[in-house]
Amino acid sequence: MSHVSLRLGMLRAPKMPLMPASAGVRRRGAVRSEEARTAVLAATGRLFATEGYDHLTIEGIAAEAGVSKQTIYRWWPSKSAVVADALIEDRLLPDHPVVPDTGDIRADLIAWVQSVIELVAQPGYEGLVRSLIAAACENPDIGARLNDALGITATVATRIEAAVAAGQLPADLPVEEFVRALVGGFVLHALERTEPAPDVAERMVRALLH
Amino acid sequence: MSHVSLRLGMLRAPKMPLMPASAGVRRRGAVRSEEARTAVLAATGRLFATEGYDHLTIEGIAAEAGVSKQTIYRWWPSKSAVVADALIEDRLLPDHPVVPDTGDIRADLIAWVQSVIELVAQPGYEGLVRSLIAAACENPDIGARLNDALGITATVATRIEAAVAAGQLPADLPVEEFVRALVGGFVLHALERTEPAPDVAERMVRALLH
DNA sequence: CCGGTAATTCGCAACGGTCCGTCCAGTTAA
DNA sequence: TTAACTGGACGGACCGTTGCGAATTACCGG
Numbered sequence: 001m002s003h004v005s006l007r008l009g010m011l012r013a014p015k016m017p018l019m020p021a022s023a024g025v026r027r028r029g030a031v032r033s034e035e036a037r038t039a040v041l042a043a044t045g046r047l048f049a050t051e052g053y054d055h056l057t058i059e060g061i062a063a064e065a066g067v068s069k070q071t072i073y074r075w076w077p078s079k080s081a082v083v084a085d086a087l088i089e090d091r092l093l094p095d096h097p098v099v100p101d102t103g104d105i106r107a108d109l110i111a112w113v114q115s116v117i118e119l120v121a122q123p124g125y126e127g128l129v130r131s132l133i134a135a136a137c138e139n140p141d142i143g144a145r146l147n148d149a150l151g152i153t154a155t156v157a158t159r160i161e162a163a164v165a166a167g168q169l170p171a172d173l174p175v176e177e178f179v180r181a182l183v184g185g186f187v188l189h190a191l192e193r194t195e196p197a198p199d200v201a202e203r204m205v206r207a208l209l210h
Numbered sequence: 211m212s213h214v215s216l217r218l219g220m221l222r223a224p225k226m227p228l229m230p231a232s233a234g235v236r237r238r239g240a241v242r243s244e245e246a247r248t249a250v251l252a253a254t255g256r257l258f259a260t261e262g263y264d265h266l267t268i269e270g271i272a273a274e275a276g277v278s279k280q281t282i283y284r285w286w287p288s289k290s291a292v293v294a295d296a297l298i299e300d301r302l303l304p305d306h307p308v309v310p311d312t313g314d315i316r317a318d319l320i321a322w323v324q325s326v327i328e329l330v331a332q333p334g335y336e337g338l339v340r341s342l343i344a345a346a347c348e349n350p351d352i353g354a355r356l357n358d359a360l361g362i363t364a365t366v367a368t369r370i371e372a373a374v375a376a377g378q379l380p381a382d383l384p385v386e387e388f389v390r391a392l393v394g395g396f397v398l399h400a401l402e403r404t405e406p407a408p409d410v411a412e413r414m415v416r417a418l419l420h
Numbered sequence: 421c422c423g424g425t426a427a428t429t430c431g432c433a434a435c436g437g438t439c440c441g442t443c444c445a446g447t448t449a450a
Numbered sequence: 451t452t453a454a455c456t457g458g459a460c461g462g463a464c465c466g467t468t469g470c471g472a473a474t475t476a477c478c479g480g
Contacts, residue, residue, distance in 0.1 A: 029453030030449045036455075054348065057439060068456045073441070130347045136401040137344040138264065143401040170420050177395065177410070177417035184394020185387065191346040191353040191397075200387070207387035208418060210380050239428025240474040246430080267464060278431045283466070422480085429474070440463075448455070 032075070039065040040072060044082050045091030049124065053083065053131035080139035087142060087149045092132070094119075098155055105163035106209055109182075112156070113201035116186065121196075129190040153179050169209075182208060242285070249275040250282055254292050255301030259334065263293065263341035290349035297352060297359050302342070304335075308365055315373035316419055319392075322366070323411035326396065331406075339400040363389050379419075392418060 043065035047056055058079055062069040076082045086092050097115040100108045120129055136143035147153045156179045163169045185204055189196060197203070253275035257266055268289055272279045286292045296302050307325040310318045330339055346353035357363045366389045373379045395414055399406060407413070 174413040181391035203384040
């Protein structure tokens with residue numbers, strides 16, 4: 001999914017070296033447990049999917065991960081920071097469909113929108129979208145990286161650009177805004193909790209391509 | 211703003227009459243204090259604007275309203291229900307700009323988007339949008355009524371329909387989806403917390419009108 | 421018409437419960 | 451020796467509920 005897996009998980013080092021990072025000086029004492037770190041992120045992903053973002057608690061994550069609460073507080077400043085890291089490490093999201101390329105941009109977009117709708121309509125996925133939105137509301141990092149982590153923008157944008165190159169779409173089309181509008185439509189649907197009409201995919205694409 | 215002010219505030223009557231609502235049977239005992247009800251909604255609006263949705267607490271609302279906590283729990287089942295009522299009674303939202311109608315749909319939309327951006331960019335308004343989104347995530351009623359309460363959909367839709375009638379836009383344009391895409395773009399901007407580029411209004415409209 | 425009673429509101433205050441974020445003690449690993 | 455780990459305990463915030471006394475309002479018997 002996200003191919004730009006930035007490596008984080010060190011948002012607040014409890015004792016930053018303060019040294020000018022000169023080579024040769026090595027920290028003394030035990031090193032951070034990678035096992036604990038991955039256990040926390042994996043537990044966060046599990047609980048996020050089952051309970052949803054707002055029922056997520058630090059104590060719950062610690063228990064699920066088999067880790068002391070202090071270990072979480074040592075490395076992450078807040079619940080939302082843990083979620084942000086879990087998001088970056090692709091532990092929150094299932095794979096999403098790619099945009100087909102048959103040469104017909106309209107049909108391809110409709111097919112993609114339709115498959116995304118079907119994906120989100122699966123039981124359990126409905127609240128997941130809202131959980132992501134809620135997390136993004138709370139934490140700027142999550143909001144900023146959500147696009148990258150989802151990979152939707154990149155996926156759709158490349159297909160759009162191909163259509164632009166093929167002359168099917170105007171050369172000066174603001175691709176970023178186009179994708180934002182498309183994804184934003186989904187977000188509003190998730191917020192409104194409206195049952196999507198069967199032809200909503202076709203309508204959404206027709207609203208954007210005319 | 212919202213002209214469809216449904217009257218609610220009675221979401222869970224503690225003792226429903228159970229009588230077949232036959233006329234003539236009248237309740238005994240003290241009647242609900244309208245003063246307390248409006249004080250709660252007004253306090254909710256104030257705190258919502260200043261603190262944001264997630265820092266809102268029942269106890270805080272009660273204190274701000276000068277009202278007992280039980281009085282709130284007697285009439286509303288949750289924090290989000292209070293917010294939903296406050297939203298319906300127009301206590302949460304400032305007025306929003308209307309779409310001008312100069313005959314040029316493109317220029318009108320750009321002007322409207324620009325003024326909305328400027329409105330939201332005002333200090334204090336930035337978090338308000340995210341607070342509304344967060345509230346909608348939590349409560350289906352809020353999500354369902356947010357569109358009506360904002361009045362944005364209706365405002366923009368009428369202008370779009372006028373452009374369709376004038377032949378500037380295709381007759382089969384799915385207006386609802388079009389507006390949803392436009393508003394959804396704003397929502398994503400609010401979630402991403404990106405500083406909007408100066409020409410973002412023009413780009414957004416160009417992404418939708420081509 | 422008057423006064424009692426029942427029903428229902430309100431405010432105040434307390435309760436147990438959950439989760440927060442912090443701290444300390446003891447153990448383990450580099 | 452130093453730092454990360456576990457486990458436990460702490461005060462505090464807020465939750466949602468409960469009990470109490472006082473006020474308000476309708477019904478009912480004198």
